[in-house]
Amino acid sequence: MIDIAQHLAAIHRAVGTGPAEGGGEEVRVVLRRTYRAPVADVWDALTDPDRVKRWFYPLSGDLRAGGSFQLEGNAGGEIRTCEPPRTFTVTFGGPTSVVEVLLSPGGDEATDLQLTHTVPIEMARSEAGALFVGPGWDGALLGLALFLQGEVVDDPIAAANSPEVREFSRGSIDAWVAVVEASGTAPADEIAAGRQMAEAQFTPAE
Template sequence: MIDIANHLKAIHREVGVGPAEGGGEEVSVVLRRTYAAPVEDVWDALTDPDRIKRWFYPLTGDLREGGTFQLEGNAGGEIRHCEAPHRLTVTFGGPTSVVHLRLSPGTADDTELELTHTVPIEMAGSGAGALFVGPGWDGALLGLALFFAGEINGDPIAYANSPEVREFSRGSVDAWEAVVAASGTATADETAAGRQMALAQFAPEES
């Protein structure tokens, strides 16, 4: 059994609405988590297809700056910036949906991973749009932590549908709902609707 409460607490979450580089406004979702591994090892786990498929999804593509990638059964996009082993920027599912990864070495041979996902306000609707992606990224950061701990055996996608990971996802939806509410970037109705969508997507009830 995984320690659900501690894995939920290990992730720092933020939601914001601000100006976009090309004009207009964008919603940003920020997550941070520290891993007990050197920065080069974390980078390798994020970029090596043989390792990624062991904790996330199978990955294919022209894996270089300016190339493209595809996660099997999930999103694909363009690799806009790649500065090993510290920075990676990709589009994710569309040209205006952008994910930035930043790795910073710690003081005890550990690494802080920061993930920022931005989309135009027109796509997200409000800060409640964080509930469309935040719990999914929580699940990815959990998968990476379990991979480093040697706790994922077999298909990670099947494991993601296990009862304990669904429980983690329900806790993640609660956490993101609280962050959205505290951010003041969405109405109560928008947040409630986002919560229901997130539960249906990330933690559906057993039939």
């Protein structure tokens, strides 16, 4: 049994806007979670294809800075930076969609993970754009947590569609809606549309 409430509460979520590196404005979606595992182990679980496929998607590519990656049945991109075992930055599904993962040591052999996903404001429209990606990243952080706890499944994709994970995703969508509403930057109609899209993508009707 998955402790859904505990896993939902374990993730810190934030969304904001700011200047983009190349000019213009971008939306930043930020997630943080602490794992009871050493940094080296978490890094390996994030970057070793033999381990990634056991909790996320099959991973292939030239996995080094300047190389590229592909998640089977999902996004691919370029590897912009890679500094083991601390951080990597990749494009994710397009050149202006950028994901940065940062690991830092926590207490008692724990690891603090921060994931930041940025896209141009033109793509996200407003901070309601967090609903397009936030629940998906919540699910990924859940899968990683279960894997690091030794709860390995035969088919992570099937597990992601289980009733328990679907319930987790519903709670995740509610949490992201609350974050976007608290930001005060997204109109109600965009939040409603974002929720509808997130429900269709992450909790589709059986």
